[in-house]
Amino acid sequence: MKHLARPADVLILTLSILAIALLSVQVYGQPVSNPAVRIEVAESQWTYALDQNSTAQVPGPNGTMEVVIRNGEAFVEDCDCCPLKICVSMGRIHRAGQWIICLPNQIFVWIEGTPPDTMIDDISS
Numbered sequence: 001m002k003h004l005a006r007p008a009d010v011l012i013l014t015l016s017i018l019a020i021a022l023l024s025v026q027v028y029g030q031p032v033s034n035p036a037v038r039i040e041v042a043e044s045q046w047t048y049a050l051d052q053n054s055t056a057q058v059p060g061p062n063g064t065m066e067v068v069i070r071n072g073e074a075f076v077e078d079c080d081c082c083p084l085k086i087c088v089s090m091g092r093i094h095r096a097g098q099w100i101i102c103l104p105n106q107i108f109v110w111i112e113g114t115p116p117d118t119m120i121d122d123i124s125s
C-alpha cells in the first residue's frame, strides 16, 4: 500500500491553493506602478523595492530563509528549513504576479502589482 503523495503532487496542489490565495490578494490589493517584493510570514509582512539590491533574512517558524533582491530580480539564496529546497529551486522572480513559496517555513514571497490574468498566464504556461 503506497499512498504517499509524490512531491510533484504536493507541489501541484500547493500551486492550486496558492493561485486562489494570490487571486484574492490581487482582487483586494491595490495595484502599484512600481513592482515591489512582498514577503509574508504568518502575521508579519515586509515590502522591498525590486529595483534596489538587498538581502532579507526572513525568520520562519522552522528556520531562516535568505531572500536576495539583485538586479531587478528576487530569489531565495538559501533556506534552513527545507529538506527539498523547493523554495530555492523555484528560481528568480521579476515580473509582477510571480511568486516563491516555502512551505515548511510558511514564507510567501511575491511581486505585487499585476492584473490577475497576467498571473494565470504565468501559471498555465
Ligand SMILES: [Zn+2]
Pocket (backbone or CB within 6 Å): 065, 079, 080, 081, 082, 085, 086, 087, 088, 101, 102, 103, 104, 105
Ligand atoms: Zn524553504
